Amino acid sequence: MANNISPHSSSYRDPSGFIFFKDGIYYRQINKIYQEHFDHFISSGCYKNLVEKGLLLSHADQTDNLTGDADRYKTIKPEQLSYISYPYEWGFDMLKDAALLTLQLTKESISFGLILKDATPYNIQWHNGKLIFIDTLSFEKYNEAEPWIAYRQFCESFLAPLLLMHYSKNSLPQILLACPDGIPLAITSSLLPKRSRFSLHTYLHIHLHTSIVNKKNRQPEKKIVFSKQKMLNLISSLETLIIKLKLPPQQTAWSEYYEEAMQRNDYVSQKKEIIEQWVSQLNDVKTAIDLGANEGEFSRILSSKDIQTIATDADPYCINKLYNEIKTKNEKIQPLVVDLANPSPSIGVLNKERDSFLQRTKTDLALALALVHHLAIGRNIPFEKIFELFASVANHIIVEFVPKSDSKVQLMLQNKKDIYTNYTEEIFEKEMSLFFIISQKQKITGTDRILYLGKRLQSP
Amino acid sequence: MISHILLYIDPGSGSYLVQVIIAGALGIAFFFRNIKNSIKAFFTRSSKKTNETDSMPDGK
Numbered sequence: 001m002a003n004n005i006s007p008h009s010s011s012y013r014d015p016s017g018f019i020f021f022k023d024g025i026y027y028r029q030i031n032k033i034y035q036e037h038f039d040h041f042i043s044s045g046c047y048k049n050l051v052e053k054g055l056l057l058s059h060a061d062q063t064d065n066l067t068g069d070a071d072r073y074k075t076i077k078p079e080q081l082s083y084i085s086y087p088y089e090w091g092f093d094m095l096k097d098a099a100l101l102t103l104q105l106t107k108e109s110i111s112f113g114l115i116l117k118d119a120t121p122y123n124i125q126w127h128n129g130k131l132i133f134i135d136t137l138s139f140e141k142y143n144e145a146e147p148w149i150a151y152r153q154f155c156e157s158f159l160a161p162l163l164l165m166h167y168s169k170n171s172l173p174q175i176l177l178a179c180p181d182g183i184p185l186a187i188t189s190s191l192l193p194k195r196s197r198f199s200l201h202t203y204l205h206i207h208l209h210t211s212i213v214n215k216k217n218r219q220p221e222k223k224i225v226f227s228k229q230k231m232l233n234l235i236s237s238l239e240t241l242i243i244k245l246k247l248p249p250q251q252t253a254w255s256e257y258y259e260e261a262m263q264r265n266d267y268v269s270q271k272k273e274i275i276e277q278w279v280s281q282l283n284d285v286k287t288a289i290d291l292g293a294n295e296g297e298f299s300r301i302l303s304s305k306d307i308q309t310i311a312t313d314a315d316p317y318c319i320n321k322l323y324n325e326i327k328t329k330n331e332k333i334q335p336l337v338v339d340l341a342n343p344s345p346s347i348g349v350l351n352k353e354r355d356s357f358l359q360r361t362k363t364d365l366a367l368a369l370a371l372v373h374h375l376a377i378g379r380n381i382p383f384e385k386i387f388e389l390f391a392s393v394a395n396h397i398i399v400e401f402v403p404k405s406d407s408k409v410q411l412m413l414q415n416k417k418d419i420y421t422n423y424t425e426e427i428f429e430k431e432m433s434l435f436f437i438i439s440q441k442q443k444i445t446g447t448d449r450i451l452y453l454g455k456r457l458q459s460p
Numbered sequence: 461m462i463s464h465i466l467l468y469i470d471p472g473s474g475s476y477l478v479q480v481i482i483a484g485a486l487g488i489a490f491f492f493r494n495i496k497n498s499i500k501a502f503f504t505r506s507s508k509k510t511n512e513t514d515s516m517p518d519g520k
Contacts, residue, residue: 147479155475200489204482212478224476230483237486 003068009352010122016137022066026081028059029067030074034137037114038074041139046112050133055105057081057127057134076136079127082287082308083361086354087121087157088176089336089344091320092165092247094131095173097327098124099158101131103239106148110231115142119154120181122354129330144228151234152213155205156182159238163202166245167193171316173337180347180354185210201241250317270444271369271451272301275398278440278453279305279365282396287363289393291340292371296322296333302367303332310361312338340371340389341379358392366394370449372428373402377412377420383431391435391456401428401450425450 007018008026016034020027030038041047050056059076066075087095098121106116116138123135148154160183161175175183189210196202275298279285285307290299293311295318302309309332313319316337323335338344343357368390375381390397402409404423413420429452432438436454443450 147476147483151479152475204485208482208485209475209478212481213475224480226480226483230479230487233486233490234479234483236490237482 003066005067010354014137020067025077027062027066028076028078028136029069029072030076030137031071032073035073037140040141041114044112046109046114046139050108055101055133057132059136081125081127083310083334085126085334085336086344088173089338090173091316091323091335091337092171093320094323095121096162096242096245097131099162099242101133102158103235105133106235109139110142113142114139117149119150120157126334129326129332145226147224147226148231148234153182155209156185159205160188162242162245163206164188164191165247167196169248171247173316185213201237205238267444267447274442274451276301278398282365285364288365289361289363290367292368294318298367298369299333308332310334310336312336314339340375341381361393363394365396366390368397368399370400370402372399373409376423377409383428384434387432387435395456397436397454399452401425403448405448
């Protein structure tokens with residue numbers, strides 16, 4: 001490229017254009033090959049309609065050819081996203097809503113003579129408290145005689161994981177890490193229980209779909225005749241099916257954590273008070289991460305102060321509950337399922353297509369409340385590694401130390417050999433000091449638990 | 461004419477033939493569903509009317 005600008009490492013699949021980064025801003029170049037479709041997308045009013053309905057990320061036109069590329073037709077500057085998350089970090093209902101959004105967009109675009117040419121959850125992001133479609137180049141002129149090119153992709157990347165979670169009654173977003181481009185139909189069909197065949201829509205879109213695709217010696221496809229009504233029936237069938245899918249809430253170790261914690265004197269309210277006070281002392285906190293957020297009680301304190309907050313927990317049910325509570329309220333919280341002992345790795349082509357959780361996550365403040373004992377005793381991770389993890393995601397930290405004398409830690413040690421000789425307040429502070437300057441230390445009255453406020457020693 | 465997207469997506473990936481078969485099956489299913497719904501709507505409407513009449517204020 002003339003100006004030494006290369007496309008974003010995840011933007012290589014579609015020759016219609018690509019995303020690139022210049023002077024701290026993400027732009028999208030539209031290539032000449034896509035000109036006809038893009039012009040129709042704008043002139044038909046489809047773009048305006050989708051943006052007004054809040055379904056599509058808006059953009060501004062950029063007149064200069066920033067890449068100097070001869071293939072360029074236009075350059076646009078999309079509204080900038082504050083964080084990128086991936087479907088393997090989403091709760092069940094977030095993936096379900098993303099699937100419904102994709103179908104809604106398909107229907108809307110059909111009414112403007114366009115259709116989605118791909119259907120992948122990577123085209124959807126959580127932005128300003130709601131799901132939004134981000135790929136402006138996914139729309140293509142609709143030919144009524146042709147079926148939906150993205151149909152199989154939709155079945156594999158949305159329908160398959162949702163059905164597997166629905167029928168197994170288990171949340172397993174990480175299955176998309178093993179199959180980032182969707183779970184192959186044959187695998188889905190064999191994993192689903194027999195009774196799923198009695199659901200008409202599941203039978204058609206998964207089981208019948210699999211058997212036809214797998215048929216050997218298939219005749220070369222004849223001239224296929226399709227129609228708009230058939231297309232609408234197909235979309236409506238997918239919608240009917242997905243709306244019915246649900247993941248029943250489960251009693252996990254973490255559900256009702258707060259209700260139980262609240263009963264311990266005024267433990268939670270004291271903690272809230274201290275945190276509010278410390279956060280107000282810190283200047284310039286715009287972004288934060290709540291590590292081990294549970295159902296997001298403390299994330300909400302941060303978001304209420306206009307801080308963009310990422311709420312992570314390894315328990316998908318807690319995150320799903322949080323998502324359902326905030327999705328109608330436009331709260332500045334991004335709910336993510338992340339196991340801190342194994343955060344999402346970087347994956348895809350050259351391992352650069354989707355960045356790892358730690359590469360993506362750089363915030364001003366991290367909350368790690370009632371978390372360290374789960375990592376140190378529950379997962380045998382030394383303090384040093386835990387603080388290295390905290391230092392890699394935030395400049396400031398508010399961390400809680402729960403000593404061995406605490407009943408919760410005693411409970412954890414009940415059926416375990418106590419090999420944790422280093423689990424002391426003194427070593428905790430020593431290891432914390434390797435990465436952070438401790439500026440505040442406060443005991444929570446009525447408990448042995450201690451809160452610390454720290455500032456990172458240097459930028460990593 | 462092959463649309464340009466087919467140049468980078470395997471045409472089979474659209475599962476074209478499947479869609480024709482599934483859309484056919486859905487056509488029949490939705491045809492009956494619509495009949496069922498209109499019958500249902502007919503009776504709901506008439507029972508609603510009855511309810512409305514029942515609950516009409518008649519000076520207590």
